[in-house]
Amino acid sequence: MAKLRVTHLVQKALLNARESGALSFDTMPDFSVDPPKNTSFGDFSANIAMLLAKQAGKKPFEIANILIKHMPEDRLVTEVSVAGGGFINFKLKPDWLHELVREICAAGCSYGHSQIGNGHKINIEFVSANPNGPIHMAHGRGGAIGDSLARMLKAAGYDVTCEFYVNDALNSLQMQNFADSLLVRYKQLLGQEIAMPSDAYEGEYVIDIAREMLQQFGPDYVIGAADEVSARFRTYAEAAMKAQQKQDLADFGIEFDVWFSEKELHDSGEVMRCIEQLKAANFVYENEGALWLRSTQYGDDKDRVIVRANGQPTYIAADTAYHKNKLDRGFDTLIDIWGPDHHGYVARTKAAVDMLGYGSDKLEVLIHQIVRIFKGGEMVRMSKRAGNVVTLRDVLEEAGRDATRFFLLMRSSDTGLDFDIELATKKSNENPVYYVQYAHARICSILRKAAEEGIPLPDVATQDLSGLTSEHEINLIKKIAELPEEILTAASQRAPHRMTQYCREVADTFHRFYQNCKVVHPDTPLELSKARLALVQAAQITLHNALDLLGVSAPESM
């Protein structure tokens, strides 16, 4: 890689300069070598001189000139110069770009991937919707972010496990209400005139499940002791809801490695053992009959109840046990993806992880901001209990997986996201996902055209690429060459939205190339055609791999 090569040149120059006495410094600063925004400056630019100024007691400009004098020759480098406040700019021969095209084609599906993660084990938990309603669009955002981030981390060489935490614990009042609502709907379907309870789940989906059950079990299913019937409905409701969630997520392109049951944490005694451990370490105290966690000792703003006065452990107790369980499974890093309404839980969860002796830096919580749904400019209010949620399934059916995922990933998770269903459905230039997919389809069309014209796909390893010298060709190569670093940045910053931006940039650069450089055309000499075919293939690989990280398809035609 050319970047590494330039970095080594600078390091060599530093050491040479120090040895000759021209420059004095103790530690080599962590400098950058990057393509400058303004390409007229060159291919790479190093900021070392500015960083060294104080330490070396010289002006950046002066240091840069000293470094250039002490820099070894390199056959790839045609020019080194000092500019701006002391940037060292490098111009390289086009050969290095042509090498990149070969490398990309050789790597194929694995282009952009690396082993930086070194098998470091990461558990990433997201969606984790309660089993009393369908997956809605807020879950969808967390899902898209979590799944894409997982794909990027895998591509960066991490060992990633995707996990869904099912809040199916016995002490959940919400689950009981849900089951009761279902029972009422069931009876209503049987013709009984019963009003829904005041805190009922009003959603249509409850009726759907009741109908499904009625078909399967018949009218006698409501006969029996009240709590027995209730338990029966609860068991069914939970299983049905979980199955539906699983299906919705699968249709969205998300498959979890682990569906972790909260209930099992209680049944196995892990929750109680966890509480005992905290007790033994004096991290809890009793007050007003309840057991409190001293989370303020670790930066929380209040202590939290961990066991209620009635003896039931709270959600925090189970969640603490859950995080302990994850850490005990050997993960080096836990990433939780939560909605904005949960931001207040970060401090207490980290406190608990600290108290258990793991070090809260092992837990990262990624909070994404709210999703607002619009339909033709009008905001749709959502409430699960009222039953007017916009479900992921609704949107998937209208807008399709690709547009839905792309839209949910376009914005930084730190900012609110307005999702306009009509816009996502539009097959027009207002819809960025098509812009990107169109570029890929165009590439495929070129490759088809080449085949029709009897131009064989070149062997990129040996194909002469020296004809690729025009501005548009060079720009395209430089842009697609950014993928590996882009993946690392997006993964390490936990910022999958960067990849949507990158996809648009690649598509944009490609469309310009396409406009100006005919690949298969009577006016294009055969050798140049073949060289361009190699480049086009590299662009296809780049787009395909980048879209794959977003979970968006790369269509061959549209």
Added chain:
RNA sequence: GCGCCCAUAGCUCAGCGGAUAGAGCGCUAGGUUGCGGACCUAGAGGUCGGGGGUUCGAGUCCCUCUGGGCGCGCCA
């Protein structure tokens, strides 16, 4: 009151402490026979919410103020 997030072009938003702050939409003016016009070219449009500070260098980091979103249960 406390906590988290946000404030960048008319609108929606990018922007890993680096050089002249970008894109899409919208607007204006263009692109004869087309490797797919779901595309391309050019132009207009900015005191990066205000004020301090750190730095060789701040849209980016720190403090503060203003405005907005969300959250502050012995619910999960």
